[in-house]
Each structure stands twice: as C-alpha cells, then as structure tokens.
Amino acid sequence: MYTLYGRKGSGSFAVEAILAETGQEYKFIDAKPGADGKPHAGLLKLNPLGQVPTMVLPDKSAMTESAAIMIYLGDRHSKGGLAPARKAKDRAAYLRWMTFLSANIYPSDLRLYYSERYSTDPNAADGIKAAAVAALDREWAILAKALGKGPWLLGRKFSGADIYAAMLSIWNPDLPAFYAKYPNVKALCDRVKARKKIGPIWEANGMP
Numbered sequence: 001m002y003t004l005y006g007r008k009g010s011g012s013f014a015v016e017a018i019l020a021e022t023g024q025e026y027k028f029i030d031a032k033p034g035a036d037g038k039p040h041a042g043l044l045k046l047n048p049l050g051q052v053p054t055m056v057l058p059d060k061s062a063m064t065e066s067a068a069i070m071i072y073l074g075d076r077h078s079k080g081g082l083a084p085a086r087k088a089k090d091r092a093a094y095l096r097w098m099t100f101l102s103a104n105i106y107p108s109d110l111r112l113y114y115s116e117r118y119s120t121d122p123n124a125a126d127g128i129k130a131a132a133v134a135a136l137d138r139e140w141a142i143l144a145k146a147l148g149k150g151p152w153l154l155g156r157k158f159s160g161a162d163i164y165a166a167m168l169s170i171w172n173p174d175l176p177a178f179y180a181k182y183p184n185v186k187a188l189c190d191r192v193k194a195r196k197k198i199g200p201i202w203e204a205n206g207m208p
Helices: 012-021 041-046 066-076 091-113 125-147 160-169 175-181 183-193 199-204
Strands: 002-006 026-030 054-056 062-064
Touching: 002 012, 002 041, 012 026, 012 066, 012 160, 012 199, 041 054, 062 066, 066 091, 066 160, 091 125, 091 160, 125 183, 160 183, 175 183, 183 199
Parallel strands: 002 026
Antiparallel strands: 002 054, 054 062
16 A cells, blocks of 8 residues: 655655556645644655655655656556557657656746745845746746647557646646636646546645
8 A cells, every 4th residue: 555645735645646647545644844834744854855755666666856756656557558568659758747747847837926936035035036936937838839629648558647746736826817817727737637536636625
C-alpha cells in the first residue's frame, strides 16, 4: 500500500488522482504545518524540505517530486494506461509535457504565490510576481498551441500529463480570463474532472 503525504488543493492532488485512476490502495495523510508554522513532523522525517507530495512506497522507501512520482506510478501500474510504454511512439511527448509542466509552469506558480521565498530583498516581491505572470502567459501559450483540438496532450490518448495540466490550470489567479484565452485548456480540464475516478478526488480537494 502507498502512503501519500499531501494537502488538499496542493500538488498532491495529481498523485492522488493517478493512484485512484489506476485503482491503487493508498492512505492519505493531511500534512498541514503545525500551529507554530513548522512542517508536519512525519513529513519532515521523510522529506527534509517538508514539501508535498511525498509518498511512501510499498517497500517503505520515500519518494518526492510530483512529476517523478506520477511517472513512476504510470510505469509501475501500466495497465491503467496513464503512461505510454517506454518504446511507444508518444513516450517522448509524454515525458516532454510532464517535465515542461514541472520545470516551467509549476515553478512560475510558486514564484507568483510565494514571491517572498525568491529574494532576500523585501522590495522585490512585486517584480518577482510580475515576471511570474509573464512567464505563465508564455508557458501556457506554448502548451495550448500544442494541445490544439486535443482532446488530450497526446492526441487521443489520455495520460498523467493531462491530470497534471488540469491541476495547474486552476491555479491561475484569474481563472475566468485564463480559460477565455485558452478554451482548449478549459476543455481539457473539464474532461479530466469528469472522469469517474478523478471527479470525487477533485471535489474533495475543493478545486473549482
């Protein structure tokens, strides 16, 4: 059984969605910081950065980093169909988008919402936020163009990359304007949350 340390509405949603979609048994631990603001003690023992998601594998080893966990689960539980086989033609595109989302869009979101973490200068926050907004616009434009009519990032094949993109899309600070600009991303998001196994998790995470 897997044990997932996460927080509702955070990046752990994508891992939880993969676990549910592939029919895995797992325990979810809400790793909210303590009243003193310090990271959850159990989480900190597994991940020195105190970040979620962090997952304990069946062999009791710990794994961190959302994209890495999702790729691992997709490969390990290949019957779920969320990751192209290693020699499949669309494997390269799948890895590209998983990495693009984790290396570009996810960090831009973090700079937008946690700008104080990215400079020791208290006057730098506004500039960091402005740069993050500009980066997000460029990054989503790239993804939306590649998605086209979809319905998925890999064309007709649903994958973990679609779950990841749907989750990150709702973190946009002006969601109505964002979806008006990129209606195909909204359509992808709607398709993801309409899936039978993912919908309840989406709702439980309080996601719009």
